[in-house]
Amino acid sequence: xxxxxxxxxxxxxxxxxxxxxxxxxxxxxxxxxxxxxxxxxxxxxxxxxxxxxxxxxxxxxxxxxxxxxxxxxxxxxxxxxxxxxxxxxxxxxxxxxxxxxxxxxxxxxxxxxxxxxxxxxxxxxxxxxxxxxxxxxxxxxxxxxxxxxxxxxxxxxxxxxxxxxxxxxxxxxxxxxxxxxxxxxxxxxxxxxxxxxxxxxxxxxxxxxxxxxxxxxxxxxxxxxxxxxxxxxxxxxxxxxxxxxxxxxxxxxxxxxxxxxxxxxxxxxxxxxxxxxxxxxxxxxxxxxxxxxxxxxxxxxxxxxxxxxxxxxxxxxxxxxxxxxxxxxxxxxxxxxxxxxxxxxxxxxxxxxxxxxxxxxxxxxxxxxxxxxxxxxxxxxxxxxxxxxx
Amino acid sequence: xxxxxxxxxxxxxxxxxxxxxxxxxxxxxxxxxxxxxxxxxxxxxxxxxxxxxxxxxxxxxxxxxxxxxxxxxxxxxxxxxxxxxxxxxxxxxxxxxxxxxxxxxxxxxxxxxxxxxxxxxxxxxxxxxxxxxxxxxxxxxxxxxxxxxxxxxxxxxxxxxxxxxxxxxxxxxxxxxxxxxxxxxxxxxxxxxxxxxxxxxxxxxxxxxxxxxxxxxxxxxxxxxxxxxxxxxxxxxxxxxxxxxxxxxxxxxxxxxxxxxxxxxxxxxxxxxxxxxxxxxxxxxxxxxxxxxxxxxxxxxxxxxxxxxxxxxxxxxxxxxxxxxxxxxxxxxxxxxxxxxxxxxxxxxxxxxxxxxxxxxxxxxxxxxxxxxxxxxxxxxxxxxxxxxx
Numbered sequence: 001x002x003x004x005x006x007x008x009x010x011x012x013x014x015x016x017x018x019x020x021x022x023x024x025x026x027x028x029x030x031x032x033x034x035x036x037x038x039x040x041x042x043x044x045x046x047x048x049x050x051x052x053x054x055x056x057x058x059x060x061x062x063x064x065x066x067x068x069x070x071x072x073x074x075x076x077x078x079x080x081x082x083x084x085x086x087x088x089x090x091x092x093x094x095x096x097x098x099x100x101x102x103x104x105x106x107x108x109x110x111x112x113x114x115x116x117x118x119x120x121x122x123x124x125x126x127x128x129x130x131x132x133x134x135x136x137x138x139x140x141x142x143x144x145x146x147x148x149x150x151x152x153x154x155x156x157x158x159x160x161x162x163x164x165x166x167x168x169x170x171x172x173x174x175x176x177x178x179x180x181x182x183x184x185x186x187x188x189x190x191x192x193x194x195x196x197x198x199x200x201x202x203x204x205x206x207x208x209x210x211x212x213x214x215x216x217x218x219x220x221x222x223x224x225x226x227x228x229x230x231x232x233x234x235x236x237x238x239x240x241x242x243x244x245x246x247x248x249x250x251x252x253x254x255x256x257x258x259x260x261x262x263x264x265x266x267x268x269x270x271x272x273x274x275x276x277x278x279x280x281x282x283x284x285x286x287x288x289x290x291x292x293x294x295x296x297x298x299x300x301x302x303x304x305x306x307x308x309x310x311x312x313x314x315x316x317x318x319x320x321x322x323x324x325x326x327x328x329x330x331x332x333x334x335x336x337x338x339x340x341x342x343x344x345x346x347x348x349x350x351x352x353x354x355x356x357x358x359x360x361x362x363x364x365x366x367x368x369x370x371x372x373x374x375x376x377x378x379x380x381x382x383x384x385x386x387x388x389x390x
Numbered sequence: 391x392x393x394x395x396x397x398x399x400x401x402x403x404x405x406x407x408x409x410x411x412x413x414x415x416x417x418x419x420x421x422x423x424x425x426x427x428x429x430x431x432x433x434x435x436x437x438x439x440x441x442x443x444x445x446x447x448x449x450x451x452x453x454x455x456x457x458x459x460x461x462x463x464x465x466x467x468x469x470x471x472x473x474x475x476x477x478x479x480x481x482x483x484x485x486x487x488x489x490x491x492x493x494x495x496x497x498x499x500x501x502x503x504x505x506x507x508x509x510x511x512x513x514x515x516x517x518x519x520x521x522x523x524x525x526x527x528x529x530x531x532x533x534x535x536x537x538x539x540x541x542x543x544x545x546x547x548x549x550x551x552x553x554x555x556x557x558x559x560x561x562x563x564x565x566x567x568x569x570x571x572x573x574x575x576x577x578x579x580x581x582x583x584x585x586x587x588x589x590x591x592x593x594x595x596x597x598x599x600x601x602x603x604x605x606x607x608x609x610x611x612x613x614x615x616x617x618x619x620x621x622x623x624x625x626x627x628x629x630x631x632x633x634x635x636x637x638x639x640x641x642x643x644x645x646x647x648x649x650x651x652x653x654x655x656x657x658x659x660x661x662x663x664x665x666x667x668x669x670x671x672x673x674x675x676x677x678x679x680x681x682x683x684x685x686x687x688x689x690x691x692x693x694x695x696x697x698x699x700x701x702x703x704x705x706x707x708x709x710x711x712x713x714x715x716x717x718x719x720x721x722x723x724x725x726x727x728x729x730x731x732x733x734x735x736x737x738x739x740x741x742x743x744x745x746x747x748x749x750x751x752x753x754x755x756x757x758x759x760x761x762x763x764x765x766x767x768x769x770x771x772x773x774x775x776x777x778x779x780x
Contacts, residue, residue: 037703037706037710038707038710040712040713041713042714043714043718044698065709066681066682069682070681070682073702074682074700074702074703080702080703080706081703082698082703291460292456292459292460292464294463308434310464312464313427313464313470313471316427316456316460316470317428320426320428320455323430323713323716324431324432324433326713327713
């Protein structure tokens with residue numbers, strides 16, 4: 001049995017499964033983000049109950065705290081966070097972009113100034129493989145160079161070429177093991193550089209491929225176009241992972257374009273702000289209509305929160321600043337996107353994906369770009385410190 | 391079957407059971423505090439799993455937010471918070487003491503200035519019964535006048551006499567119903583006033599009696615002495631409830647003095663600060679010895695947290711400011727005190743309470759008075775707003 005089995009295609013959409021040392025993952029799959037070894041506000045039982053199969057964690061954060069040695073001593077990430085299912089760790093490459101004020105990038109690697117204590121740490125491709133071997137995730141990522149979608153051609157080209165050189169060094173360092181090392185395609189919004197990167201990375205031969213350098217400032221239309229371009233260049237028999245993408249509308253549109261795996265902090269982050277997903281879009285649970293609503297957040301939702309509590313109670317918990325609010329809202333949003341993946345998978349297997357996509361898009365109204373940008377700006381401004389993630 | 395069955399006495403200690411419309415409560419019992427309709431950081435399943443049988447909530451807080459009408463519409467407190475076990479609500483009398491800067495007390499009742507918006511609200515004995523009928527707890531408390539243990543004799547005497555007059559008005563207003571209305575004994579640290587209050591309140595006839603006006607500034611020795619004095623004056627066939635007490639050492643010492651029911655925010659509040667109970671006393675999970683400890687917080691603890699996670703993981707969650715920390719720590723401390731009650735009950739039934747008490751006190755080292763006062767002072771100073779409770 002190989003690492004990935006492609007079970008069905010329906011237009012560009014794919015249903016398949018990953019086979020990892022910690023079990024099977026049905027695809028398309030959404031991975032909740034456990035930046036620091038905990039999906040914020042929920043525990044492993046919650047994750048299993050809501051149908052999550054694979055969890056992502058961040059090498060950069062775990063390396064700084066609690067440290068690779070502690071995690072190794074606790075039996076790796078699985079033992080540390082008591083999640084016995086499949087896991088994936090990123091490489092720190094994204095933090096080389098998002099923490100631009102705290103790093104220097106050279107051909108050798110990325111030198112980070114810790115957001116915790118200001119100490120310096122060099123992330124070479126080889127060191128990053130070593131850290132991830134210590135963490136022990138089922139899927140690991142090579143160090144890559146991620147640039148803004150507004151970067152100039154020279155910078156994007158450097159990112160493409162360097163990402164390939166780092167991928168080669170990562171492969172050389174990784175050797176043989178249970179952990180599946182993916183390749184990452186860069187290239188910004190430039191079609192010829194995306195093609196060059198895809199060709200270079202696929203020629204090296206990885207068990208899976210990630211589309212990097214998206215969700216970094218471009219429009220949704222640009223993101224969808226690049227996703228479609230890249231997936232067409234990737235081999236059909238390997239999973240495609242779109243990094244950092246995870247709004248409901250993006251999940252549907254990118255499954256349509258051949259993506260099999262996603263991760264994103266958005267569902268959990270906005271949940272903690274009281275923004276909850278429904279079939280018609282996001283609602284703000286703080287608002288007056290929910291004050292005395294006996295019904296759940298959404299009729300028909302099978303999440304623990306909606307099966308158990310009224311919308312009025314969740315509204316009250318947020319208003320009263322009760323900690324339980326964060327958990328209940330997080331469970332709802334994670335179940336929403338997990339169920340969306342399950343439904344898309346079923347639709348693909350029945351050859352009905354286009355009908356499913358059309359029905360979803362007919363009712364789900366995402367916030368417009370201006371609203372999204374403003375929300376993100378406010379959230380970033382409210383963060384106490386950089387790199388806290390999640 | 392009556393409301394309370396006394397099953398066994400062992401010295402001053404008692405084992406019994408309460409029978410309420412929402413089920414039985416084995417006594418002695420500790421009630422976790424759901425100030426605003428949520429035991430902070432945990433949910434009803436957590437409470438059931440850790441063995442909690444009865445939960446306390448605060449009339450004053452629920453009245454202000456979400457409001458009695460909302461709770462009534464959601465099926466009362468049980469329906470609102472989805473706790474189907476026994477419940478108790480206090481009356482607001484304690485907030486008449488703790489929110490002294492936000493209230494005026496007259497013979498008619500207590501006028502509160504809302505800590506949320508500054509609006510004025512009159513809590514008469516009759517209104518408080520009405521609010522609690524709307525909330526629908528199994529046990530309800532009459533409005534009482536609570537004074538500091540440093541109050542002068544005239545003020546304590548006024549509190550005793552007024553508490554009796556308010557108890558009469560409460561009884562007259564309550565009528566017949568499923569809810570058990572308890573009487574409250576006041577009298578500060580003055581033996582003759584405690585005796586007078588106990589005589590007046592017991593002569594009115596209630597299905598249960600509370601010892602009020604303790605844990606309000608007196609020493610532990612004073613609190614134990616008054617508890618012993620009052621329980622000797624109360625009828626044996628009714629439960630005795632010591633309000634606001636709940637450190638492990640106080641639970642043991644006050645069970646020894648004939649108390650059957652307790653509530654306190656201490657186990658949950660200090661949990662959120664990383665202070666965790668063990669058989670030898672409190673430990674601070676933030677500290678370095680826990681950084682790489684594979685063992686649980688305490689060997690032999692049967693709580694979900696200790697059965698599942700290493701101390702190192704809980705330490706990491708606190709250090710990394712992960713929300714899951716609060717839930718795991720709260721579960722541990724609540725299970726600790728719940729198990730303590732279960733063990734004391736078993737010891738009483740076997741006639742071995744004094745040996746249990748001696749063994750507990752031989753190993754459990756509570757913080758000294760100065761440390762406790764300093765911790766409480768710092769906690770109060772750190773609170774963002776008064777009356778947020780829990």
